[in-house]
Amino acid sequence: MAADIFSYIFDTTTPPSPKVPTRFIPSSFDAHDPALQALPRPLTPSWGSGELLLRHFDSQGLMMRTPIFWQWGMSLHAACRALGIPIFVNEPENVPVGAMALKRSGVDTVVTENKDAAAFASYCMEKSLPLPKAWVLVHRAQNPDWRVAAGVATSRVAQEVHIFPGVPILVQCPFLAESQATRFHFSKEFLWEMRGDEVYATARKDDPLPLKNVRIPLMLQQAEHCACGAQTVTRI
Amino acid sequence: MMTLSQLQTLVHKCTTLGTSPFYRTLYGLTETDPPLTINSWDSWRALPTFEKEHLTKVTLPERVFRPWKNIDTILASSGTSGKPPVYSSWALTNGYNYRLQYHNFKRAALSSMPTPFQQQWILEQQGGGPLIVLDPRRPQASIRLAQAAGVDSMFLILHHLPLIAEEMIRLGLNTEIRFIEIAGEISSQTLFKYMRKSFPNATITAIYGSSDVETSPIAIPCRPMSEEPPLAVYHAGEHTYLELVDPVTGHEVAITDGAEGDLLISADAGAQATFPLIRYRIGDMVRILESNCPQHGGWSFEVIGRTNMDFLKVPGGILRADEVERVLRELQLPDRFELHRYERSHGTGFKTEIVLHVQPLSGTSLDTLAHDIARILRVSANYTYERGVNEGLYLPLVCVPLTNAHKAGKTIRMVQH
Numbered sequence: 001m002a003a004d005i006f007s008y009i010f011d012t013t014t015p016p017s018p019k020v021p022t023r024f025i026p027s028s029f030d031a032h033d034p035a036l037q038a039l040p041r042p043l044t045p046s047w048g049s050g051e052l053l054l055r056h057f058d059s060q061g062l063m064m065r066t067p068i069f070w071q072w073g074m075s076l077h078a079a080c081r082a083l084g085i086p087i088f089v090n091e092p093e094n095v096p097v098g099a100m101a102l103k104r105s106g107v108d109t110v111v112t113e114n115k116d117a118a119a120f121a122s123y124c125m126e127k128s129l130p131l132p133k134a135w136v137l138v139h140r141a142q143n144p145d146w147r148v149a150a151g152v153a154t155s156r157v158a159q160e161v162h163i164f165p166g167v168p169i170l171v172q173c174p175f176l177a178e179s180q181a182t183r184f185h186f187s188k189e190f191l192w193e194m195r196g197d198e199v200y201a202t203a204r205k206d207d208p209l210p211l212k213n214v215r216i217p218l219m220l221q222q223a224e225h226c227a228c229g230a231q232t233v234t235r236i
Numbered sequence: 237m238m239t240l241s242q243l244q245t246l247v248h249k250c251t252t253l254g255t256s257p258f259y260r261t262l263y264g265l266t267e268t269d270p271p272l273t274i275n276s277w278d279s280w281r282a283l284p285t286f287e288k289e290h291l292t293k294v295t296l297p298e299r300v301f302r303p304w305k306n307i308d309t310i311l312a313s314s315g316t317s318g319k320p321p322v323y324s325s326w327a328l329t330n331g332y333n334y335r336l337q338y339h340n341f342k343r344a345a346l347s348s349m350p351t352p353f354q355q356q357w358i359l360e361q362q363g364g365g366p367l368i369v370l371d372p373r374r375p376q377a378s379i380r381l382a383q384a385a386g387v388d389s390m391f392l393i394l395h396h397l398p399l400i401a402e403e404m405i406r407l408g409l410n411t412e413i414r415f416i417e418i419a420g421e422i423s424s425q426t427l428f429k430y431m432r433k434s435f436p437n438a439t440i441t442a443i444y445g446s447s448d449v450e451t452s453p454i455a456i457p458c459r460p461m462s463e464e465p466p467l468a469v470y471h472a473g474e475h476t477y478l479e480l481v482d483p484v485t486g487h488e489v490a491i492t493d494g495a496e497g498d499l500l501i502s503a504d505a506g507a508q509a510t511f512p513l514i515r516y517r518i519g520d521m522v523r524i525l526e527s528n529c530p531q532h533g534g535w536s537f538e539v540i541g542r543t544n545m546d547f548l549k550v551p552g553g554i555l556r557a558d559e560v561e562r563v564l565r566e567l568q569l570p571d572r573f574e575l576h577r578y579e580r581s582h583g584t585g586f587k588t589e590i591v592l593h594v595q596p597l598s599g600t601s602l603d604t605l606a607h608d609i610a611r612i613l614r615v616s617a618n619y620t621y622e623r624g625v626n627e628g629l630y631l632p633l634v635c636v637p638l639t640n641a642h643k644a645g646k647t648i649r650m651v652q653h
Contacts, residue, residue: 023366024381031374038384043366061310069371069378077309077353084305086325087353088312093373096617097312097321105310105323106297 004215005163005201022208025071029140029165039164040208045074048188049171050136051082053158054109056174057134061086061107063098065116066138072166076111092116099129108133113140118149131155138162141169141218146182146235153180160187161218169201169216175227183223183232197221197236237534238477238502240277246504247274247283250301250512258299259514262286281488285481285500285515288322291448296323299511306508311350311447314547314554326351326450327508330358331473334456338439339415344385346370346378348396349419350447355391372551375399379407388412390438393420394427395551398579398586401434413438419445419453421549422539423467424653427579430586432463442468444539446518450511451475451503454518458529458536466538469525477502483521483543491535495524498543519543541652548577548650550588551629553616557650560592563613567605570595574638576651580631589631590621593638606635 022040030036054062064076064087073089080087088107090098098120101107110132112120117135124131134156139146141163148157158177161170161184170184186192190201190211197219203211219236226232238246250259251271262284263272274280291299300307307325314321335341341364347355348370356367368382370392379400390413392400397418404410416431416438423431423442431440440461445452455470455478472478480489480497489497499522503513522537529536546557561571574593579586596605610622610633624630 021366024368024385026377026381031371031377036377036380038381060304061307067371067374068369069374069381071369071381073352073369074356074367081308084303086304086307086310088310088323089350089352090312091373093618094616100320101310101312101323104295104320105312106295106300106304107310 004217005211006217020206020208023071023074025164025166026069027164029070029162031067031069039167041167042206042208045078047072047075047079049160049168049173050076050111051079053134053136053172053174053177054079054083054085056177057109057156057158059083059085059109059134061088061105061109063088063090063101063107063110063132065090065092065098065110065112065120066165067092070165075166095120095123099124099127102130102132109136110134111136111138113138114146114149114152117152121149121151121154125151134158136160138168141216148180159184163216169218170233173226173228173230176232181232183226183234185226185228185230185232194220194222194233237472238475238504240280242504243280243477243502244274246502246512247272247280247514249504250514256299256301256511258294258511262290281479283515285486285517287517288448288519291322291324292320296325300325301510301512307510309351309353313447314556322448324448324450325510326354327505327510328354328357329451329475329505329508330354330361331451331453331456331475332358333362335415335417335441336362338441338460339389341365341389341415343388344368344382345389345391346382346387346400347391348372348393349391350393351452370396370400372396372399376403379403379409383407383409386412389415389417391417391419394418394423395421395549395588397427397431399551401430402583402585405434410435411437416440417443419443422541422652423461424579425463425465425467426581427586428461428463428467430579430581442470444468444470448516448518449476449501449503449513450509451505451513454478454501454503455537458532466525469536469538471529471532471534471536475503475505479515480522480524481517491524491527493524493527495527496521496540499539517543542650546650548575548652550577550590550615550624552619552624553614555590555613555615555621555650559614563609564594566612567608569597572638574649574651576653578653582631587631588624588629589634591634591636593636595638596635602635602637606633609633609635 021043024038027037027039077087137159139161158172160168163169168187171187193200199216200213220233223232223234248271306327308328309326311324312321344365346368352369370378413435441457443453444455453473458469479500483498499520501516521540525536527535548555564571576591578589580589613621
């Protein structure tokens with residue numbers, strides 16, 4: 001069996017050495033993970049899947065509530081600039097300022113993790129503050145539970161699955177988001193191949209992380225085609 | 237510094253119908269009044285000033301200058317006296333070219349400024365390296381990335397520096413740093429000496445900015461910081477016009493060596509501006525150092541403190557006078573106090589120590605009182621002083637009796653050393 005993406009990265013004694021200028025992101029969602037390494041990513045940040053969703057939601061401003069150390073802000077900002085909407089960075093620990101921002105700053109869409117979204121929505125309801133018009137929820141690939149919390153599902157919700165912080169592997173188009181399904185498309189971050197229920201990723205040509213046919217440790221199965229015309233997958 | 241002609245254009249733009257109603261409301265213009273025209277310095281100085289309270293009264297969409305797409309980033313800053321936060325809009329502007337005389341920025345930079353996207357954009361314009369954003373609540377993870385990226389410069393909110401210096405020294409990264417720009421508050425001599433010792437190869441400069449001012453830096457450094465006082469000497473940034481007024485009467489203070497006054501800021505980010513400022517009273521007292529700086533022209537100044545010392549920034553949040561009063565009242569104590577903040581050496585680093593002068597009830601142990609206050613004193617909405625002690629940000633709170641010499645009034649009761 002081919003090495004999976006984690007053993008590929010963490011079993012090497014030195015981090016992959018990029019040959020081109022890069023950005024760096026953490027290899028772990030946990031800032032205190034002793035195995036945390038710096039992963040090289042393409043120098044120009046982008047969040048293509050999010051840009052489509054924000055356009056579809058007609059978002060007027062995006063609030064980032066994912067941890068700052070993920071270094072995902074530059075990618076979110078690039079999507080916001082492409083659409084001509086502002087970004088507001090709200091530390092996950094600072095719920096009151098984020099919740100009040102929905103009322104007073106003009107931002108109406110929140111990107112965060114599922115657990116944080118539930119707590120944030122609960123705070124907004126408790127304080128009689130507006131809920132976000134739309135959410136983009138990030139699931140960690142390793143997390144066994146990708147269900148959307150009840151208090152969150154009352155707004156429009158799109159979901160993504162990230163293998164590393166800010167690296168989506170499974171994304172939703174506007175059709176999937178509107179259907180509130182837990183079906184996904186493969187992201188354009190990598191080239192994908194399914195062999196049975198196993199999934200393999202290969203880096204694109206300009207990716208400084210030289211992945212070639214590394215296994216993603218997720219069991220997936222193909223599902224029906226989406227209204228957008230593309231294949232979808234679900235978790236087994 | 238902006239010219240009278242530029243200020244005339246600014247006033248006209250800000251009072252034109254169909255833009256933001258903020259200044260038309262402030263100046264009492266009716267729906268049929270034409271835009272204001274100023275034709276002299278006297279008519280400029282007759283314009284009313286405004287303060288943060290004016291910003292908290294309206295939401296950002298109600299006061300922003302359209303089009304909305306010009307807003308790159310929204311920032312939040314704390315309101316005053318328990319008011320909601322102020323949300324400010326920023327267009328992309330670059331007032332940081334002064335940096336290039338000190339460093340080339342070809343390698344990576346680490347930043348804890350609240351505007352990382354602007355900082356990255358500026359680095360791109362200057363052909364610089366990537367930016368690593370410092371997560372002040374998880375600094376070690378950000379430093380690990382900065383090390384991999386080959387960081388050699390930093391843009392930091394001052395109180396974040398002690399959080400990262402120890403870790404950078406441990407990694408041997410401190411000697412790689414060639415440039416540090418600090419902002420956010422006034423550095424003490426003690427803290428500067430610590431910076432100097434921790435980062436021996438760095439040029440250290442200070443800028444003066446505010447999240448309320450989209451053209452920040454409001455002021456750029458006249459020279460790098462050195463142990464020679466004053467530590468931080470500033471000049472007006474290129475998109476700003478600065479004035480001084482008497483904090484009590486509001487009358488103009490003439491620009492002469494040594495003059496002190498309450499700072500008024502006017503600022504315009506140009507065609508992209510989302511909220512230009514006209515005579516904004518930011519609440520900082522400054523002192524003129526040279527009325528005509530021989531090196532840069534114009535006047536140079538230092539910031540000497542808050543006009544109304546009602547809060548102090550500390551790692552993890554803000555200590556507010558009204559919050560201290562609330563806590564004292566909750567403990568059924570008189571709400572007169574004096575709060576002193578110190579930076580104390582601790583191990584190889586620094587920690588914040590708060591000494592609170594209070595009027596304890598007779599028979600009360602000051603140690604017990606300090607413990608009780610720390611337990612309920614909020615530094616931010618969900619963060620107490622006690623939690624900050626437990627997480628290693630602060631030294632335990634110290635209470636001492638408020639002496640008669642301290643009971644004069646409420647005007648100076650939050651002191652930074």
